[in-house]
Amino acid sequence: MSLAPRSRSLIRPSLSIRSAALQRFSSSSSSSPSSSSSNAPPIIASLLLSRAPLLTPTPTELEKTYYDYSRSIKHSLSSPLPTEFYFKSGSLPLRRYLKAEHEYETEIYGERLAGGKPDNIGDIPPETEYEILPRNHWEEKDKKDGKGEKSLERYPEEEVYCLLQSKDKKKWVFPSTIVERLQSLDEAINDNIIGPNGQLDGKGMDSWLVTRKPVGVVREGEQRTFFLRGHILAGQPTLTPSSNYTSHAWLNVREVEDRLRKQGDEKLWESVKGMFGIPEQEVEES
Amino acid sequence: MSSTPLRSLVSSASRIPALKRASIPPSSRYASSSSSSKSSKSSTQTSPLPNDDWTLPHIHVGPTHPSRYSQHYHNTLSSDLMYMTYSHRLAQKPPKPEPVQPPQTAYEANRPRPPIMRGNRALRTKTTQIDVDNVPKLESVIIHTMVKEAIANKSALLSAIMALRAISGETPNGGGKKGSSGVEVIVAKKSAAAWKLRAGMPVSVKVELKGDAMYDFIQSLVDFVLPRLRDFPGIPLPPSSTPKNSPASLTGIVSFGFNPTTMSFFPQIESNTDAYPRLHGFHVYFKTSLRGENAHEHARTLVSGFRIPFHRR
Numbered sequence: 001m002s003l004a005p006r007s008r009s010l011i012r013p014s015l016s017i018r019s020a021a022l023q024r025f026s027s028s029s030s031s032s033p034s035s036s037s038s039n040a041p042p043i044i045a046s047l048l049l050s051r052a053p054l055l056t057p058t059p060t061e062l063e064k065t066y067y068d069y070s071r072s073i074k075h076s077l078s079s080p081l082p083t084e085f086y087f088k089s090g091s092l093p094l095r096r097y098l099k100a101e102h103e104y105e106t107e108i109y110g111e112r113l114a115g116g117k118p119d120n121i122g123d124i125p126p127e128t129e130y131e132i133l134p135r136n137h138w139e140e141k142d143k144k145d146g147k148g149e150k151s152l153e154r155y156p157e158e159e160v161y162c163l164l165q166s167k168d169k170k171k172w173v174f175p176s177t178i179v180e181r182l183q184s185l186d187e188a189i190n191d192n193i194i195g196p197n198g199q200l201d202g203k204g205m206d207s208w209l210v211t212r213k214p215v216g217v218v219r220e221g222e223q224r225t226f227f228l229r230g231h232i233l234a235g236q237p238t239l240t241p242s243s244n245y246t247s248h249a250w251l252n253v254r255e256v257e258d259r260l261r262k263q264g265d266e267k268l269w270e271s272v273k274g275m276f277g278i279p280e281q282e283v284e285e286s
Numbered sequence: 287m288s289s290t291p292l293r294s295l296v297s298s299a300s301r302i303p304a305l306k307r308a309s310i311p312p313s314s315r316y317a318s319s320s321s322s323s324k325s326s327k328s329s330t331q332t333s334p335l336p337n338d339d340w341t342l343p344h345i346h347v348g349p350t351h352p353s354r355y356s357q358h359y360h361n362t363l364s365s366d367l368m369y370m371t372y373s374h375r376l377a378q379k380p381p382k383p384e385p386v387q388p389p390q391t392a393y394e395a396n397r398p399r400p401p402i403m404r405g406n407r408a409l410r411t412k413t414t415q416i417d418v419d420n421v422p423k424l425e426s427v428i429i430h431t432m433v434k435e436a437i438a439n440k441s442a443l444l445s446a447i448m449a450l451r452a453i454s455g456e457t458p459n460g461g462g463k464k465g466s467s468g469v470e471v472i473v474a475k476k477s478a479a480a481w482k483l484r485a486g487m488p489v490s491v492k493v494e495l496k497g498d499a500m501y502d503f504i505q506s507l508v509d510f511v512l513p514r515l516r517d518f519p520g521i522p523l524p525p526s527s528t529p530k531n532s533p534a535s536l537t538g539i540v541s542f543g544f545n546p547t548t549m550s551f552f553p554q555i556e557s558n559t560d561a562y563p564r565l566h567g568f569h570v571y572f573k574t575s576l577r578g579e580n581a582h583e584h585a586r587t588l589v590s591g592f593r594i595p596f597h598r599r
Contacts, residue, residue, distance in 0.1 A: 052362040059352055071350040074461060086558050093557070159361070211369045229369055277365070 044225040045188040046176035048215065048275055049162040049200075049207065051232050051250065055135060057157050072108040095121045149249035152236060158252045161276075162237065163259065164199075164245040172249070172259045174272075175199060176225065186212040189228050199243035205235030216275045218268065227275060253278070347461030355501035355508075355592060359423070363591045368421045371576075371584045376415060411536045413578030420575070422588050427500045428571040429454065430472075432490040437483055443471060445562045446491045452554040454493045454503060469493045507570075508593045511544075511551040520597035523586075530579075538576030538585040543569045 059067065087094035098118045105114035134140075138153035145151075154160050163172045177192035177199070179185060186209055194209075196202045207230055214226035239245050251259065253276045260269040274280060385402050401408035416422065429450055435442035450469045451457075458468035472490040474483050483489065495503050512518060521542045528535060546565040549555055555562070574585040590596055 056352060056354055056357045057361075063352070066348065067351055070348040073345060074347045074350055077345065077347065077461070085561055210366045213369065213372065213374065215369050229366070231366075 039222075041223045043179040043185075044176050044223070045179050045185045046174045046218075046225050046227045047162075047189050047193050047230050048174060048227050049194075049230045049232055049237075051152055051160050053159055054138075054153065054156040058135065075104070075108065090120075092124070095124055096127075099124060149251065150236070150247070152232070152250060154250050155252045160250040160252050161256055162200075162232070163249050163251055163256060164239070165247045165249070167244050167246050170246075171263050171265075174227070175245075179226075184212065185214055185226050185228055189230070194230065197240075199240060199245065200237035200248075201240050204238050206233040207231065208233055216272060218271045227272070229275075345462055347463070349498055353498040353501045353505075355505050356498060359501070359591075363588070364421045364423070367584075367588055367591065368416060368418065370587060371416045371422055371580075373416065376413065377417070411578045411581075414538075414576050414581065422584055423575050424500060424588065425496070425573045425575055427495045427503055428492055428573065429495070429503075429568055430490060430492040430571065431566045431568040433566060434481075434489075436489050437481065437487060440488060443488060443491060445564055446566045447471070449549060449555060449562055449566060450491055450493045450568075453506075453549075453552050454495055454499065455554075456493055456495060456499060463497075466496065466499070467494055504592050504594075506552060506554070510553050511548060512594070514551045515548060520595035523596050523598050524582075525599070535582040536578055538574045538581035540572040540574070540582070540585045540589045541569060543567060 081097075083094060083097070087097065099121050102114060102118055135156070138151070138156055142148070142151040142153060152160075162175065164175050165171070166173055175193050177188050179188040183191075189209065190198075192198050194200055194202045194205075194207045200207075210229040210231065212228075215229045216227040218225040218227070237248050239248060256276070257269055257273070260266070387399070387402075414420065414422075431446045431450065433442050433446050447469050454469065456466055456468050458466065460466055460468065470492055471488045472492055474485055474487045474489050477484045545567045549565045549568065550559050555565070559565070572585065572589050574581075574588055576584050576588075586596060
């Protein structure tokens with residue numbers, strides 16, 4: 001019996017087809033058990049659970065300067081705004097606009113070209129003030145709460161991935177489970193990892209499998225581990241006592257690489273780094 | 287407000303790109319920067335160049351701000367879309383041999399080829415192969431409004447032109463960008479006597495958005511307009527009886543329409559709704575890079591990634 005057809009059946013077969021397949025496989029294996037199937041280790045399904053970036057990346061100094069420059073060029077090329085169409089004469093929005101426009105023109109063209117202050121602006125009441133949270137407010141809150149690596153809001157500008165620490169060897173691993181006979185990869189993940197009775201206790205978290213197809217495979221001799229992609233949408237994983245893990249951590253790509261390399265899993269990192277968007281071989285340019 | 291100021295606006299705005307390309311006399315060199323009376327005063331005092339043969343160099347305006355939805359697509363959506371739309375079956379299939387092209391005559395050389403016909407139908411659209419280099423993406427967004435009153439009264443189009451211009455902010459070749467066509471007036475292709483429509487009549491207005499302008503439109507649609515629609519269940523999905531091989535299902539274009547009140551929720555229009563004689567309903571077309579089998583489903587997956595909800599009737 002070969003394991004290949006099972007991993008290739010990506011579409012969830014209907015119940016009748018599955019029962020027929022079950023019958024066929026069980027009868028064939030009972031009548032003529034091949035030597036390879038009895039020795040082959042079970043397939044392992046692993047989950048690459050991640051949280052998408054919460055914030056857009058902060059523009060660098062160069063980007064900021066470029067944006068400012070382009071904006072001033074755009075401003076100088078644009079035709080003057082027909083204020084009589086967009087504003088009522090003498091209204092507060094018009095006076096606000098004229099004031100802001102004059103300030104911006106003074107900034108980009110200088111005093112001489114911007115001309116004098118527009119007349120009859122009068123008193124402009126301040127606009128409603130909104131509380132603007134600083135970009136690192138999650139970080140500061142986590143520091144106060146002492147959440148550390150368990151905080152889901154770590155590195156809000158980057159994608160963070162879930163890693164678990166195993167009980168026996170204290171090694172950091174991806175959440176994974178053994179795929180039972182005639183079980184599909186996504187079923188195994190849903191039942192044993194992110195489901196309500198799974199290792200990560202799905203009752204306290206909302207997660208989503210991107211696709212039923214595997215996004216990567218790691219081969220160690222006969223052993224094959226298929227990776228599925230998932231996103232956490234809300235909540236937190238709580239490790240059940242029956243699972244083989246002690247704690248979890250949300251790590252960005254650099255930390256995942258560091259942790260795997262430090263514990264001697266260099267080979268594993270080399271085979272999974274493609275899933276993190278890192279090319280297989282660094283292109284050397286001479 | 288009547289349509290008179292609208293008309294003057296529309297006519298004046300169409301002159302602007304011509305001004306940018308042509309050589310500009312020194313007295314009006316700063317005319318585009320601020321109100322013309324002030325700047326002409328300052329430029330007559332000191333001219334930066336002594337000669338009059340100075341022409342405005344070609345200026346390309348780059349992005350003026352980081353685009354939120356564009357970054358969302360590149361950082362979050364694209365990898366998921368690749369995994370969701372990747373077909374192992376298609377990837378393992380050996381590539382089909384290209385259909386044999388009939389020999390070309392001297393007339394046909396260097397002219398666009400007509401489609402290869404099977405019976406009276408063109409050959410099936412080739413399915414887009416999804417891989418790392420070819421992830422489903424939005425190519426452009428088209429906003430289109432048909433104004434029925436324009437058949438009897440052409441000036442009824444003006445408010446639609448102005449509204450689309452305010453929403454999109456596009457001008458022909460604006461910012462030195464090739465391919466941005468600005469707001470276009472569409473003329474009828476065929477006559478329809480029942481509606482007193484004759485071929486060549488201007489009946490509708492459209493604007494095609496690409497690049498960052500497209501993502502900015504999606505942002506204002508999704509963040510300001512859709513949350514404020516009353517009893518909005520989502521964009522209705524086509525019924526499940528829609529044939530999978532129909533030309534519409536193979537093109538990878540997601541389209542839907544909105545009623546006139548929707549237009550008033552755009553912040554660009556909301557600030558001065560009184561200035562428009564009337565508001566118009568409009569169609570939005572999301573043009574994606576997908577073609578062929580499952581193109582329509584995958585295109586909707588892509589569009590729903592931008593927080594546009596769909597619902598089954």
